[in-house]
Amino acid sequence: MRLGDVIRDLRTTDGPSIVLLVLDGLGDVPAASTGYRTPLEAAKTPNLDAIAPKSALGRLTPVAPGITPGSGPGHLGLFGYDPLEVTVGRGVIEALGVDVDLSPADVAARANFATLDADGRVTDRRAGRIADDVNRRLCEEHLQGIDVGDGVSVTITPGKGHRFVAVFRGEGLGGHFTDSDPGREGEPIREVSAIDGDDRARHTAGVVNRFWREATKRLQGQDPANAILLRGVGGLPEIEAFGDRFGLRGCAIAAYPMYRGLAQLVGMTKIPTEDGPANEFATYEKVRSEYDFAFIHVKATDMYGEDGNFDGKVGAIEAVDAALPDLLATRPGVLAITGDHSTPVAYAGHGWQPVPVLVHAERAGGDGLPRFSERTAVAGLLGSLRSCELMPVLLASAGRLAKYGA
Amino acid sequence: MRLGDVIRDLRTTDGPSIVLLVLDGLGDVPAASTGYRTPLEAAKTPNLDAIAPKSALGRLTPVAPGITPGSGPGHLGLFGYDPLEVTVGRGVIEALGVDVDLSPADVAARANFATLDADGRVTDRRAGRIADDVNRRLCEEHLQGIDVGDGVSVTITPGKGHRFVAVFRGEGLGGHFTDSDPGREGEPIREVSAIDGDDRARHTAGVVNRFWREATKRLQGQDPANAILLRGVGGLPEIEAFGDRFGLRGCAIAAYPMYRGLAQLVGMTKIPTEDGPANEFATYEKVRSEYDFAFIHVKATDMYGEDGNFDGKVGAIEAVDAALPDLLATRPGVLAITGDHSTPVAYAGHGWQPVPVLVHAERAGGDGLPRFSERTAVAGLLGSLRSCELMPVLLASAGRLAKYGA
Numbered sequence: 001m002r003l004g005d006v007i008r009d010l011r012t013t014d015g016p017s018i019v020l021l022v023l024d025g026l027g028d029v030p031a032a033s034t035g036y037r038t039p040l041e042a043a044k045t046p047n048l049d050a051i052a053p054k055s056a057l058g059r060l061t062p063v064a065p066g067i068t069p070g071s072g073p074g075h076l077g078l079f080g081y082d083p084l085e086v087t088v089g090r091g092v093i094e095a096l097g098v099d100v101d102l103s104p105a106d107v108a109a110r111a112n113f114a115t116l117d118a119d120g121r122v123t124d125r126r127a128g129r130i131a132d133d134v135n136r137r138l139c140e141e142h143l144q145g146i147d148v149g150d151g152v153s154v155t156i157t158p159g160k161g162h163r164f165v166a167v168f169r170g171e172g173l174g175g176h177f178t179d180s181d182p183g184r185e186g187e188p189i190r191e192v193s194a195i196d197g198d199d200r201a202r203h204t205a206g207v208v209n210r211f212w213r214e215a216t217k218r219l220q221g222q223d224p225a226n227a228i229l230l231r232g233v234g235g236l237p238e239i240e241a242f243g244d245r246f247g248l249r250g251c252a253i254a255a256y257p258m259y260r261g262l263a264q265l266v267g268m269t270k271i272p273t274e275d276g277p278a279n280e281f282a283t284y285e286k287v288r289s290e291y292d293f294a295f296i297h298v299k300a301t302d303m304y305g306e307d308g309n310f311d312g313k314v315g316a317i318e319a320v321d322a323a324l325p326d327l328l329a330t331r332p333g334v335l336a337i338t339g340d341h342s343t344p345v346a347y348a349g350h351g352w353q354p355v356p357v358l359v360h361a362e363r364a365g366g367d368g369l370p371r372f373s374e375r376t377a378v379a380g381l382l383g384s385l386r387s388c389e390l391m392p393v394l395l396a397s398a399g400r401l402a403k404y405g406a
Numbered sequence: 407m408r409l410g411d412v413i414r415d416l417r418t419t420d421g422p423s424i425v426l427l428v429l430d431g432l433g434d435v436p437a438a439s440t441g442y443r444t445p446l447e448a449a450k451t452p453n454l455d456a457i458a459p460k461s462a463l464g465r466l467t468p469v470a471p472g473i474t475p476g477s478g479p480g481h482l483g484l485f486g487y488d489p490l491e492v493t494v495g496r497g498v499i500e501a502l503g504v505d506v507d508l509s510p511a512d513v514a515a516r517a518n519f520a521t522l523d524a525d526g527r528v529t530d531r532r533a534g535r536i537a538d539d540v541n542r543r544l545c546e547e548h549l550q551g552i553d554v555g556d557g558v559s560v561t562i563t564p565g566k567g568h569r570f571v572a573v574f575r576g577e578g579l580g581g582h583f584t585d586s587d588p589g590r591e592g593e594p595i596r597e598v599s600a601i602d603g604d605d606r607a608r609h610t611a612g613v614v615n616r617f618w619r620e621a622t623k624r625l626q627g628q629d630p631a632n633a634i635l636l637r638g639v640g641g642l643p644e645i646e647a648f649g650d651r652f653g654l655r656g657c658a659i660a661a662y663p664m665y666r667g668l669a670q671l672v673g674m675t676k677i678p679t680e681d682g683p684a685n686e687f688a689t690y691e692k693v694r695s696e697y698d699f700a701f702i703h704v705k706a707t708d709m710y711g712e713d714g715n716f717d718g719k720v721g722a723i724e725a726v727d728a729a730l731p732d733l734l735a736t737r738p739g740v741l742a743i744t745g746d747h748s749t750p751v752a753y754a755g756h757g758w759q760p761v762p763v764l765v766h767a768e769r770a771g772g773d774g775l776p777r778f779s780e781r782t783a784v785a786g787l788l789g790s791l792r793s794c795e796l797m798p799v800l801l802a803s804a805g806r807l808a809k810y811g812a
Contacts, residue, residue, distance in 0.1 A: 001491075003470055003473075006469075006470075006490065007472075007473075054442070362437070362438065363437075363752070363753065363757075364435070365436045365437040365438070365442070365750075365752065366436055366438065367436065367781070368436065368442055368781075379784050379785065380784070381435075381760075381780060381781065381784065383465065383471075383760060383784070384790065389471040389472065391472075392470065392472025392473060392758075393471050393472040394472075395472060396472040401472060401474060401758075403474045403475070403476050403755075404469055404475050404476060404479055405475060405476035405477075405489065405493065405494065405499075406476040406478055406496045406499040406638075
């Protein structure tokens with residue numbers, strides 16, 4: 001019997017509420033350059049310290065040892081989906097990041113403005129990194145409303161510099177595709193072709209190819225942005241809805257579009273919020289009676305980690321700690337605090353390392369560990385789990401999973 | 407290569423004896439309501455304390471994180487079978503629990519006496535919870551010896567209150583079936599139908615349906631028990647024999663029928679015994695020369711856990727400790743002590759939590775941990791295993807597994 005089927009059979013639809021507080025990129029490495037400490041260890045966190053001994057601790061491996069996840073796999077794991085089974089294409093991630101509301105039948109692509117020479121060869125894959133306002137003007141004047149036929153509409157959303165997102169919506173679209181971007185200068189734009197190769201995907205490839213040809217035609221004469229390149233073209237993954245899988249009405253409280261978009265992708269409801277833990281906890285307080293499950297996303301920990309800013313990451317953790325009493329005051333049945341992946345300051349980027357997790361719930365008990373950190377969590381009674389195994393533990397901690405077998 | 411095939415290829419049939427001492431529901435949670443201690447931590451266990459530092463410790467997850475197992479999956483895991491692959495139906499478990507000797511081709515069902523109204527609708531699915539002696543009389547006078555044809559015999563074993571067990575034995579029976587119990591009052595009894603739907607299962611469904619119809623006819627006029635309902639109807643799982651898989655002649659010493667029944671299901675020999683660790687260890691002493699492997703089952707730990715009785719569970723552990731010198735005096739080559747699942751006192755029921763395991767054997771070494779408990783075991787050198795991974799570790803600890811590959 002597959003474990004997913006077991007969980008669907010055993011889950012109930014009532015029980016206490018569950019809050020999953022994700023400090024993006026929380027995990028870290030006690031590296032030489034950081035004095036062999038981690039930001040969690042260095043942070044002053046009186047409120048976390050107070051609940052740590054009365055919580056169950058453990059460690060989550062987002063994908064597998066050595067595998068550094070992006071935000072997509074990191075969050076899908078925490079939402080209870082195996083990121084090796086459910087993958088989200090880069091076009092879709094990019095579309096979520098600019099807050100496009102995607103429907104299950106949409107196909108999304110990351111796009112660049114680029115420069116072509118007279119022979120149709122790409123001479124600059126980033127069109128000289130044009131300014132944001134040039135990007136916006138080009139999108140509006142030349143790319144909106146392109147007719148690709150077959151009743152398909154194409155929505156263009158400008159991003160930073162030379163980047164934008166194209167979303168194709170219409171009947172019978174889907175699949176995953178090769179890039180039109182040749183990947184290096186000096187080569188012509190390539191035809192997009194279907195990777196899985198069914199009729200739907202072949203039809204979609206035709207639509208996508210008509211789009212970049214027409215767009216490049218309309219940009220003729222522009223300098224330097226006289227063409228576009230498409231990458232990560234693909235439809236949405238087929239994902240069993242979070243509510244069906246776990247029996248929870250879930251909501252997402254995240255100030256940054258990509259994270260609430262990922263949550264929406266699995267069927268959670270997006271709740272508008274101001275940024276920062278205090279604002280997000282206040283948002284939760286307002287909507288909590290309508291949901292069994294809330295995913296609350298804090299971005300700052302990851303941003304400072306990406307910047308290699310130790311003190312900044314410490315401060316971001318301390319800001320969460322300072323606001324924590326507000327969240328505890330809502331008395332969630334189960335409160336889990338963790339990260340979607342590590343963003344070690346010493347890397348100034350994501351890392352593969354397990355992320356500590358804290359589960360605070362009556363049924364979870366208290367391991368008696370003095371603090372919440374990468375090193376204390378090794379001794380936690382939750383043990384070492386894959387991130388996608390956390391959701392069943394949270395359901396069990398809420399008393400929402402029946403017994404397996406007699 | 408599948409791991410099961412590897413083990414079958416590498417196992418030898420001689421070597422020192424292995425004793426698997428299962429303290430049912432041993433694992434626990436340091437919960438607020440128990441002063442953040444577990445019974446294992448609170449128990450005075452001088453004999454366990456003496457061997458703990460000279461043993462290898464670890465933790466066993468019975469099924470998967472968050473999944474709370476029943477006794478069936480819990481024990482099958484310890485016997486070396488993946489409880490997600492080998493499942494035992496509720497009818498079979500119930501039959502084992504009343505000490506019915508099942509044969510591989512039998513089909514078993516849990517049954518209830520129930521009340522039907524004049525229109526054939528179930529008005530009470532438990533027939534007013536009739537007394538045990540009424541149950542016994544009804545079974546004897548009305549249900550024994552019902553002829554269902556096709557050379558099938560039906561054995562009825564009364565249980566507690568309104569419950570009994572029906573076992574169908576004959577040529578060509580097998581499969582898994584829907585319930586005749588409609589699951590709620592106000593509806594008629596349902597036809598049992600085959601879930602897997604092969605010819606054998608369809609034939610069996612016919613037999614089972616003839617049985618409940620005839621039984622209900624014979625109960626006509628009884629008040630309130632004028633019908634029967636069947637649930638969990640199914641045959642035995644196909645299980646590779648324990649002896650074939652691990653090269654061990656195994657015996658089961660368990661005072662409670664369900665546990666020795668589960669062991670018999672995989673091919674161990676049931677040894678009659680009195681209840682309690684001292685009696686069970688004495689039983690083992692008598693038969694040990696005939697077996698390579700003994701499963702010894704202690705029930706009291708689970709019973710007190712189910713009752714939410716902390717002191718009772720502590721006492722049950724202390725009783726095992728007091729008798730332990732008798733078991734150690736038999737000098738088993740490998741002694742493993744663990745549980746089939748957790749039964750946290752704070753839950754008064756089963757839990758999903760990993761169970762500590764101790765392996766005492768010359769080849770297992772000694773981790774130097776001061777005691778045997780949920781928290782010490784986290785640092786054990788055995789690490790965290792699934793329960794079904796224990797058997798290979800015990801074989802290796804007995805020097806009974808050859809090297810894999812050159």
